[in-house]
Amino acid sequence: MARSLVICAQQMGSAVGRLLNEQGLAASMSQLRHASSHAENTNTFLREALNRLDYPEKLQNLLLTPRREMSVELVVQMDNGQIEVFNAYRVQHNNARGPYKGGLRYHPQVDLDDVRSLASLMTWKTAVMDIPYGGAKGGVTVDPRKLSERELEKMTRKLVVAIKEIIGTYEDIPAPDMNTDAKVMAWFFDEYSKYKGFSPGVVTGKPVYLHGSLGREAATGRGTTFAIRELLKALHLGKLGDQKYVIQGFGNVGAWAAQLLWEAGGKVVAVSDVAGAIANENGLDIGALRRHMSSGKTLASFPDGAPLKKEDILTVPCDVLIPAAIGGVIGPEMAAKLQCKVVVEAANGPTTPEGDLVLRDRGITVLPDIYTNGGGVTVSFFEWVQNLQNFKWEEEDVNRKLDRKMTDAFNALWTVHREMAVPLRTAAFVVALQRVTRAEVHRGFD
Ligand code: NAD
Numbered sequence: 506m507a508r509s510l511v512i513c514a515q516q517m518g519s520a521v522g523r524l525l526n527e528q529g530l531a532a533s534m535s536q537l538r539h540a541s542s543h544a545e546n547t548n549t550f551l552r553e554a555l556n557r558l559d560y561p562e563k564l565q566n567l568l569l570t571p572r573r574e575m576s577v578e579l580v581v582q583m584d585n586g587q588i589e590v591f592n593a594y595r596v597q598h599n600n601a602r603g604p605y606k607g608g609l610r611y612h613p614q615v616d617l618d619d620v621r622s623l624a625s626l627m628t629w630k631t632a633v634m635d636i637p638y639g640g641a642k643g644g645v646t647v648d649p650r651k652l653s654e655r656e657l658e659k660m661t662r663k664l665v666v667a668i669k670e671i672i673g674t675y676e677d678i679p680a681p682d683m684n685t686d687a688k689v690m691a692w693f694f695d696e697y698s699k700y701k702g703f704s705p706g707v708v709t710g711k712p713v714y715l716h717g718s719l720g721r722e723a724a725t726g727r728g729t730t731f732a733i734r735e736l737l738k739a740l741h742l743g744k745l746g747d748q749k750y751v752i753q754g755f756g757n758v759g760a761w762a763a764q765l766l767w768e769a770g771g772k773v774v775a776v777s778d779v780a781g782a783i784a785n786e787n788g789l790d791i792g793a794l795r796r797h798m799s800s801g802k803t804l805a806s807f808p809d810g811a812p813l814k815k816e817d818i819l820t821v822p823c824d825v826l827i828p829a830a831i832g833g834v835i836g837p838e839m840a841a842k843l844q845c846k847v848v849v850e851a852a853n854g855p856t857t858p859e860g861d862l863v864l865r866d867r868g869i870t871v872l873p874d875i876y877t878n879g880g881g882v883t884v885s886f887f888e889w890v891q892n893l894q895n896f897k898w899e900e901e902d903v904n905r906k907l908d909r910k911m912t913d914a915f916n917a918l919w920t921v922h923r924e925m926a927v928p929l930r931t932a933a934f935v936v937a938l939q940r941v942t943r944a945e946v947h948r949g950f951d
Contacts, residue, residue, distance in 0.1 A: 546622075546854060546857060546858055547622045547625055547626050547854070548569065548622070548625075549858045550858065550861075550873075550930055550931070550934060551569070551625070551629070551934055551938075553931055553934070554927075554931050554934030554935045554937075554938055555568075555934075555938065557925060557927060557931065557935060558935065558938060558939075558942075560938075560942065564942065564945075567945065568599070568938065568941060568942065568945070569625070571596050571597060571598045571599075571621055571624055571625070572597050572598065572599060572600065573595075573596070573597040573671065574594070574595075574596045574597075574617065574621065575594065575595045575596075575597075575668060575671060576592065576593070576594050576617060577592075577593050577594075577664075577667040577668065578590050578591070578592060578593070579591040579592075579593050579645065579660055579663040579664055579667060580663070581656060581659050581660045581663060582659070583652075583656055584653050584655060584656060591645050591646060591647045591660060592645070592646045593643070593644065593645040593646070593664050593667065593668075594615070594616075594617050594620045594643060594644050594645075595620075595641065595642075595643040595668050595671060595672070595677070595679075596617070596620045596621050596623075596624040596641060596642055596643075597624065597639070597640075597641045597671065597677055598621075598624035598625045598627065598628045598639065598640040598641060598642075599625075599628040599639045599640055599941060600639035600677075601639060601941055601944035601945040601948060602631065602632060602637055602638060602639055602940065602941060602944045603631075603636075603637035603638040603639055604638055604639065604673075604674075604675050604676055604677060604678055605638070605639045605640065605641035605676065605677035605678070606627060606631055606636075606638035606639065606640065606641060606677070606678050606680070606882065606885070606886075607623065607624055607627040607640055607641035607642040607643065607679065607680065607682075608623075608627075608642060608643070608679065608680045608681055608682025608683075608685070609642075609643040609644070609645075609664075609679045609680065609681065609682055609685050609689070609693075610623070610642070610643065610644040610645070610682040610683045610684065610685065611644070611645050611647050611649045611657075611683070611684040611685055611689075612644065612645075612646070612647070612648075612683050612684060613646060613647065613648040614646075615644035615645065615646045615647075616644075616646065619644065620642045620643065620644045621642075623642035623644075623682075623853075624640050624641050624642035625640060626640065626642075626853070626875060627639075627640030627641060627642060627882070628640025628937070628941060629875050629933070629934060629937035629938070629941075630875045630876075630878075630879050630882060630937075631882060632936070632937035632938075632940040632941050633875050633876050633879060633914055633917075633918065633933050633936055633937045633940075634876075634879040634882060634883050634886075634910055634914050635910070635913065635914060635917070635940065636882065636883055636886040636910070637886075638678070638882075638886065641677050641679075642682070643664075643668070643679055643682075644682075645660065645664060647660065649684045657689070658692050661689050661692045661693060661696070662692060662696040664693075665692075665693055665696035665697050665700075666696065666700075669697060669700055669701070672697070672707060673701070673704075673707060674704055674706035674707050674889075674892075674893075678706065678707060678708060678709060678885075678889060679693065679707075679708050679709075680708060680709045680710045680882070680885050681710040686710075687710055687711055687712040687715075687717060688712070690708045690709070690710045690711045690712075690717075691711055691712055691715050693707070693708045694707060694708050694711055694715070694716070705892040706889050706892035706893055709721075709885035709886075709888040709889055710885060710888070711888070716888075716891075716892055717888060718884055718885075718887050718888035718891055718897075718898070718903060719897070719898065719899065719900040719903055720884055720887075720900045720903035720904055720907070721881075721884045721885065721887075721888060721903075722757065722761075723761045723765075724880045724881050724883065724884035724885075724903075724907060725757065725758045725761070725851070725878050725880045725881035726757065726758050726759070726760070726761025726762040726763075726764070726765060726829075726851070726880075727761060727762075727765055727880055727904060727907060728877070728878065728879060728880015728881065728883065728884075728907055728911050729758065729761075729762045729827065729829075729849060729851045729877055729878065729880065730745065730762055730765040730766055730769070731880070731907070731908050731911035731912065732849065732872055732876065732877045732880075732911055732915060733745060733748075733766070733825060733827075733849055733872070735911070735912055735915035735916075735919075736847060736849070736870070736872050736915070737825075739915075739919050740846075740847070740870065742824070742846065742847075744769075744770075745766060745769040745770065745771050746769050746770025746771055747770075747771075748766075748771050748772070748823075748824040748825050749771070749772045749774050749788075749822075749823040749824045749825070750763070750766050750771055750772065750773045750774065750823055750824070750825045750826075750827060751773075751774060751775045751776070751818060751819070751821045751823040751825075751826050751827065751845070752773060752775070752776045752777075752827045752829055753776075753777050753818050753819060753826075753827070753828045753829060753830045753834065753852075753855075754777070754778065754828065754829035754830025754831070754851075754852060755776050755777065755778045755794075755798070755804055755829075756778070756829070756830070758829045758851050758852070758878065758881075759776065759778075759827070759829035759830065759851065760791075760795060760798075762827060762829060762851060763776060763789075763791045763794075764791050764792070764795065766791075767788070767789075767790075767791035767792070771788075772787070772788030773788055773789050773791055774786055774787075774788060774789070774821060774823055775789075775810075775813060775818055775821040775823070776789065776794070776804065776810075776818075777804070777813070777815045777818040777830075778804045778815075778830075779815075779830070780803060780804065780805060780815070781803065781804055781805025781812065781813075781815055782804075782805065782812070782813040782814065782815040782817065782818045783804060783805060783807050783810025783811065783812060783813060784810060784811050784813045784821060785809060785810045785811065789807075789809065789810055790809060793807075793809065794807050794809075794810070819834065819835065819839055819842075819843060820839075820842045820843060820844060821844070822844040822845070823844070823845050824845060824846050824847070825845060825846070825847050825849055826843060826845035826847070826848050826849070827848075827849045827851050828848070828850060828851065828852045828855035828856075829851035829852050830852055830855075831852060831855070832852060832853055832854035832855055833854060833855070833857055834852075834855050834856075835848065835855055835856040835857065835860040835864070836857045836859060836860045837857070837859040837860050837862070837863045839860060840856070840859075840860040840861075840862075840863035840864045840867070840869075841863055841867070843864070843867075843869060845869065846869065846870070847869065847870045847871070847872065848864065848869060848870070848871045848872070849872045849877055850871065850872060850873055850874035850877050850878070851874075851877055851878050852874065852878070853874050853878065854874060855874070856871060861928075861930065865928060870929065871928065871929060871930055872929055873929055873930035873933045875930075875933050875934070875937065876914055876915070876918060876929075876933045879910075879911070879914065880907055880910075880911060883907055883910045883911070884903060884907055887903055887906060887907075914936075917936050918932040918933045918936050919932070921935050921936055
């Protein structure tokens with residue numbers, strides 16, 4: 506083991522630039538065709554990048570295998586006096602580059618496989634963004650809509666008690682994810698601090714008034730906008746304001762991206778949410794739409810947009826298509842029907858490996874999720890730094906630093922994309938794998 510890793514360290518430099526041979530491409534394509542679940546999809550994309558590097562199998566296994574998986578049961582007395590038991594997980598995938606970092610998801614379909622795959626994705630995302638973290642993820646199998654706020658708080662506090670020995674400001678720093686928000690993070694911070702002393706840096710995504718960061722709420726949508734700007738520049742497609750956009754999902758990420766693109770002069774010609782979709786060829790007034798929705802009205806009832814079947818959102822003609830809702834929406838059939846120049850993956854995992862192949866064949870550029878939505882974890886990192894400094898940065902400062910991080914990361918993956926002649930997604934995984942491997946090898950294995 507030790508010997509092959511030494512060999513690996515020597516081989517790294519030359520191997521990284523090598524193009525995939527015919528056989529490797531065929532193998533990787535056949536892996537792509539058989540992938541199905543989210544976990545498999547992540548590993549399929551990752552293995553495709555690994556195929557282009559010449560790492561020994563032992564190192565590959567080391568990079569793919571989580572360091573620690575913790576499963577716990579949270580026993581909670583509900584408001585009606587009944588006892589409920591919830592399964593919870595924390596998977597720590599890799600910490601070669603820094604403390605483990607990753608969100609906490611509350612969802613009825615969360616299982617260990619899911620959390621494992623998401624933890625791995627965080628390792629690659631923090632590496633692509635070049636922030637000094639590894640990757641982790643947590644989840645509780647629960648439908649939070651069925652719990653009262655008090656029950657949710659109790660469950661969160663039980664979770665902290667159960668995992669408190671493996672998390673910490675310099676060990677593993679959770680954050681919000683699906684169905685967890687700033688309030689949940691505040692409970693988390695409070696409970697952890699009861700056991701370990703004042704520790705605002707143990708979680709990120711806290712309320713701004715409770716050690717959170719200015720700019721965090723908009724960070725993923727803003728980062729997506731910076732990412733699009735860089736991609737357009739690299740492809741010589743013009744400026745943000747010259748484009749027509751279609752956005753699936755009008756939640757935190759989709760609505761912020763829409764707002765910023767609209768402010769930059771772009772035309773957002775169609776948007777959707779879980780309940781409906783609207784379109785306007787001349788561009789929707791996003792400011793008015795957000796005011797409409799914040800007054801409690803539905804997206805579909807916005808008067809200045811023509812109603813559209815939400816299933817049709819992805820095929821509306823545009824320059825830039827932004828899936829910003831859920832995973833798996835661009836499979837092979839949908840990929841064949843898209844009418845856009847580029848797909849910008851603001852959501853996690855919107856394109857399946859099979860869909861990705863079709864897009865490649867059609868010459869549609871895909872800006873991958875592990876880069877595009879990395880603005881969220883980047884500003885989480887800024888929040889953590891502010892917590893360590895006991896200092897609050899101004900919002901312009903946060904946004905400026907985010908811009909720099911998104912731009913630098915784009916340049917790194919664009920360079921690999923050009924030099925190795927690989928799709929941007931593969932380039933992103935190659936950049937991440939090189940950074941993690943370099944850290945693993947230089948830290949040593951004894
Ligand atoms: P959110 O819950 O705020 O919004 C999700 C939006 O998608 C809502 O408008 C919802 O109505 C819509 N939606 C759900 N199902 C849909 C469907 N079937 N068709 C159309 N629209 C649908 O979530 P968010 O925070 O905006 O996250 C969106 C995506 O971005 C997710 O994939 C998430 O994992 C990813 N992401 C978010 C962040 C972040 O900082 N919020 C960071 C990284 C990645």
